[in-house]
Amino acid sequence: xxxxxxxxxxxxxxxxxxxxxxxxxxxxxxxxxxxxxxxxxxxxxxxxxxxxxxxxxxxxxxxxxxxxxxxxxxxxxxxxxxxxxxxxxxxxxxxxxxxxxxxxxxxxxxxxxxxxxxxxxxxxxxxxxxxxxxxxxxxxxx
Numbered sequence: 001x002x003x004x005x006x007x008x009x010x011x012x013x014x015x016x017x018x019x020x021x022x023x024x025x026x027x028x029x030x031x032x033x034x035x036x037x038x039x040x041x042x043x044x045x046x047x048x049x050x051x052x053x054x055x056x057x058x059x060x061x062x063x064x065x066x067x068x069x070x071x072x073x074x075x076x077x078x079x080x081x082x083x084x085x086x087x088x089x090x091x092x093x094x095x096x097x098x099x100x101x102x103x104x105x106x107x108x109x110x111x112x113x114x115x116x117x118x119x120x121x122x123x124x125x126x127x128x129x130x131x132x133x134x135x136x137x138x139x140x141x142x
Contacts, residue, residue, distance in 0.1 A: 002061050002062050002063065002138070002140070003061055004057065004058070004061030004062065004135065004138075004140045005057055005061065006135055006140050006141065006142050007142055008057060009054050009057050009058070009131065009135070010142055012050045012053050012054050012057075013050070013054060013128045013131060013132070015046065015050055016047070016050060016124045016125065016127075016128050017125075019043045019046055019047050019050070019124065020120075020121040020124055020125060022039050022040065022042075022043040023040065023043050023044070023047075023117050023120055023121050024121050026039055026040035026043070026117075027040070027114065027117040027118060032110075037110060040110060040117070041101060041105075041108065041110065044094070044097055044101060044113070044117075044120075045098070045101045045102065047094060047120065047124060048070070048094055048095055048097060048098045048101070050124075051073075051074065051091055051094065051095065051124075051127065052070050052073050052074075052095060054131055055067070055073035055074060055076065055077045055082075056073060058077055058080075058082060058131070058134075059073065059076055059077070061140075062080070062138070064076050064077075064080055070095040070098055071092055071095055071096065073095070074088060074091045074092050074095055075088070075092075081134070082130060082131060082134045083127060083130050083131075084130070087123055087126055087127055087130065090116070090119055090120065090123040091123070091127065093116050094116065094120065097113070097116075
């Protein structure tokens, strides 16, 4: 029997609608205020944390192989069938932003992220659904 902390997974997945709302609002702007720029960066950062935290809970709970990096977390949940190939590609692109957002923040200006942010809201919604479906199929209740 596995111990998967669905309550903690759900708490993180429940953050996604607000993050999606911020990403949709900021990405639709041609010019961003300073606050909108920082809101978008924080929403991206939190989206990364949600995806990797949820992935880590799944990996730990289902005793999947150990992850060696943020990208590896996404690779493992793809390999285990939690997410599909298209979603995998977008989430890999997302988690690759962690270093620029968290470590190289002085130089981060958000350039080159518009295409990702265009796709990301829908992908985050799909990701939440796929994780919930996976847990339901495995019989893991809240």
